[in-house]
Amino acid sequence: TRSTRPQRMLKAVQKKATKGDPESVISAIDYFCKHSEWAMNVGDEKGSILDSVVTEVNPSTVLELGTYCGYSTVRIARLLSPGTKFITLEFNPANVTIARQIIAYAGLQDKVTVVEGSSGDLIPQMKERFGITTFDFIFLDHWKDRYLPDIKLFEECGLLRKGSVLLADNVICPGAPEYLEYVRNSPRYESRYYPAHLEYTKVEDGLEKSVFLE
Ligand SMILES: C[C@H](C[C@H]1O[C@@H](n2cnc3c(N)ncnc32)[C@H](O)[C@@H]1O)NC(=O)c1cc(-c2ccc(F)cc2)cc(O)c1O
Numbered sequence: 061t062r063s064t065r066p067q068r069m070l071k072a073v074q075k076k077a078t079k080g081d082p083e084s085v086i087s088a089i090d091y092f093c094k095h096s097e098w099a100m101n102v103g104d105e106k107g108s109i110l111d112s113v114v115t116e117v118n119p120s121t122v123l124e125l126g127t128y129c130g131y132s133t134v135r136i137a138r139l140l141s142p143g144t145k146f147i148t149l150e151f152n153p154a155n156v157t158i159a160r161q162i163i164a165y166a167g168l169q170d171k172v173t174v175v176e177g178s179s180g181d182l183i184p185q186m187k188e189r190f191g192i193t194t195f196d197f198i199f200l201d202h203w204k205d206r207y208l209p210d211i212k213l214f215e216e217c218g219l220l221r222k223g224s225v226l227l228a229d230n231v232i233c234p235g236a237p238e239y240l241e242y243v244r245n246s247p248r249y250e251s252r253y254y255p256a257h258l259e260y261t262k263v264e265d266g267l268e269k270s271v272f273l274e
């Protein structure tokens with residue numbers, strides 16, 4: 061049967077990238093998406109903004125929602141200090157399988173735990189299962205209509221501390237209007253928009269960075 065796009069992306073990484081070299085894995089995926097098949101990775105333009113925010117925060121605990129194939133997982137993991145706790149959640153098992161292989165090819169398998177499941181089920185388990193008290197940095201890149209319910213879940217579960225940084229992808233395209241309205245109008249967050257484009261296109265998109273103030 062025909063291969064899937066994530067499988068073809070993994071093949072491109074194995075063919076083009078150097079094992080153990082995260083930069084070459086990132087470049088191989090971006091090349092694949094620009095010259096072979098578009099895929100919903102955060103991409104190079106928004107990826108550079110992601111890099112700068114991760115570097116600025118220098119987090120000790122990180123959560124990513126929506127691993128997909130692990131492109132942003134590799135981007136984040138390559139910047140983390142030793143001993144940082146990094147968890148990424150993905151509910152499609154086929155994507156989990158590809159992501160784990162791409163992360164391992166980059167040599168970053170010891171920096172991050174890929175957990176299969178849905179954010180709604182897993183977020184309340186973060187403390188008991190992973191010994192996390194609060195997250196310093198959260199990257200939201202899963203179903204766009206889950207951004208708002210999940211940020212409320214973070215608050216309810218006490219997973220945010222003063223200064224926790226949330227960075228959300230795709231707030232324009234496909235869009236997360238209810239989430240934007242919430243973080244921009246809530247007195248509990250200081251929010252800022254980073255304009256960019258939908259990965260590998262000229263379509264307008266951007267990232268929203270929200271700092272928890274409570
Ligand atoms: C949602 C996907 C990313 C992954 O997230 C996992 N997922 C979901 N909900 C949950 C959960 N609740 N818990 C854990 N994992 C979860 C899923 O299985 C996907 O693998 N991302 C997108 O759909 C996405 C789409 C576009 C896009 C833009 C313009 C177009 F014309 C078409 C598509 C761009 C992007 O930049 C995206 O990020």
Ligand SMILES: [Mg+2]
Nearest residue numbers: 102201229230
């Ligand atoms: Mg995205």
